[in-house]
Amino acid sequence: MNTINNNVERLLKIFLIFSLVLSAFLIYPRSAQVEAVDNGISNEINVKEHDEEGLRTFAGTLQFEVPEDKTPVGNDIVILRDVSWTFQNYIESESQVIKQIASELDMTNDRMMIINISPWTNSFLAVDLTNDLNKINAGLNSKEIGPIQVPEDSGFQFAKEAYEASKGNSSNNPIFITISDFDVVGGDIATIEAGAQKVKDAGYKLGMVYIDANSDRAEIAKNLVSSPEYFFNTTDMSEGITALREMAKRMYTVQEAKVEWRIPEQLNILSVSAKDDEGNEIPVELDGNIIRAKTPQDADKKITIEYVLKETDRITGDLEIGQGSISYSNEEQSLPDISITSNNVPVIEAADKTLKKGASFDPMAGVSASDTEDGNLTSSVRVTANDVDTSAVGTYHVTYSVTDSDGNTTTKTITVTVTSNDAPVITASDKTLKKGGSFDPMAGVSASDTEDGNLTSSVRVTANDVDTSA
Ligand SMILES: [Ca+2]
Ligand SMILES: [Ca+2]
Incomplete structure (x- = not known):
């Protein structure tokens, strides 16, 4: 029987310890950190500081991993490169960059398909559509860069026709990128615009690295691309060639991981930033109190979002801040539930006191303090002022102060009245009377007291040996 009881007791202890450990993970952040992990998404939040009004600033880190996921259908990259005389000295470095792009596919x-163009004259298919890196490199190494006798066109139209002749029944995403100055010597800008429009009308993405100092033509060129982010303008040839690689990456279709996180209105977003595990910054967009970030799933990535939030006003109820989701590769996951606590000020219970002169006075007697979050804070109460002097009648004050773990300080002042404590006075005079006379010991006797007033009725005769017969 004893053994059973011992085992029950042991189990209860284990359960109690387990519950305590568990509750440590479920509690809310104050001075300690709180971390929630769900579906591999972790969110950790700490109180960073309190301002002079006791309002808290929280710093947190949201982390999750996304898998690499290129689009399953692939991309067809068609590069239209200008080989007119302005570009002649750069053909080699341009080829190197295009080889790099190919190596990353x-x-x-x-x-990939590569077309050499001379915008005002001819276009030449340098590399037909292929997934063979050797063919791409061979085509780029070839000194045969045209012009070959192809009828004059904008280059775009030639590229579109060449692509459509080679693409077969593939459903790859067609990406057309030009690197050119569209130096339309003897040509017509309208031809270029018409050609670009045909590419876009076919549903192909069109991007452009534009190398020209002529701002009028740049304005026209800017409107030819499918999206403003697919346009890069420079007068520096080397910079333009480098940009070609970036443009290819930007236009490459991959799945995107997206975060959308709504921060409650009770909190201000002081800062938020995101980066991947290689330290690359991920752009974060703030739409009111909604945080949005997205990154292409072009590699296995661990994303870290660092944020700083501050309560706009004292939060009086536990506040859920895990409202949001992360979506990637057609999956969507909710952010882990995480809450920050209320931030109530502590309350001091202390009442005014009246005591009599000469009495002893303990300023902490009957004083207590409590806090919604911290519980009993009585032991933290400090007496910050106390001028009570019980040896003299008067009105005095005692001030108490207590601070909770959120840095909220409450003070309270009570009034202590010390009253007089005089002894009552009996008025009675000696008496002379004749033998046999009647004697009333209370006749002419009265009593009064500073505090109590008339005490005559309370006068008791405690001894009386008067005998009028003797
Ligand atoms: Ca509190
Ligand atoms: Ca008295």
Whole structure:
């Protein structure tokens, strides 16, 4: 029987310890950190500081991993490169960059086509659509850069026709990128615009690295691309060639991981930033109190979002801040539930006191303090002022102060009245009377007291040996 009881007791102890450990993970952040992990998404939040009004600033880190996921259908990258005389000295470095782009493609799905153009004269298919890196490199190494006798066109139209002749029944995403100055010597800008429009009308993405100092033509060129982010303008040839690689990356279609997180209105977003595990910054967009960030799933990535929030006003109820989701590769996951606590000020219970002169006075007697979040704070109460002097009648004050773990300080002042404590006075005079006379010991006797007033009725005769017969 004893053994059973011992085992029950042991189990209860284990359960109690387990509950305590568990509750440590479920509590809310104050001075200690709180971390919630759900579906591999972790969110950790700490109180960073309190301002002079006791309002808290929280710093947190949201982390999650996204897998690499290129689009399953692949991309067809069609590069239209200007080989007119302005570009002659840069053909080699341009070829190197295009080789780099090719080396970064997923050749199980992706293909590349390279067209040499002289915008006002001819276009030449340098590399037909292929997923063979050797063919791409060979085409780029070839000194045969045209012009070959192709009828004059804008280059775009030639590229579109060449692509459509080679693409087969693939459903790859067609990406057309030009690197050119569209130096329309003897040509017509309208031809270029018409050609670009045909590419876009076919549903192909069009991007452009534009190398020209002529701002009028740059304005026209800017409107030819599919999206403003697919336009790069420079007068520096080397910079433009580098930009070609970035443009290819930007236009490459991959799945995107997206975060959308709504921060409650009771909190101000002081700062938020995101980066991947290689330290690359991920752009974060703030739409009111909604945080949005997205990054292409072009590699396995661990994303870290660092944020700083501050309560706009004292939060009086526990506040859920995990309202949001992360979506990637057609999956969507909710952010882990995490809450920050209320931030109530502590309350001091202390009442005014009246005591009599000469009495002893303990300023802490009957005083207590409590706090919604911290519980009993009586032991933290400090007496910050106390002028009570019980040896003299008067009105005095005692001030108490207590601070909770959120840095909220409450003070309270009570009034202590010390009253007089005089002894009562009996008025009675000696008496002379004749033998046999009647004697009333209370006749002419009265009593009064500073505090109590008339005490005559309370006068008791405690001894009386008067005998009028003797
Ligand atoms: Ca509190
Ligand atoms: Ca008295």
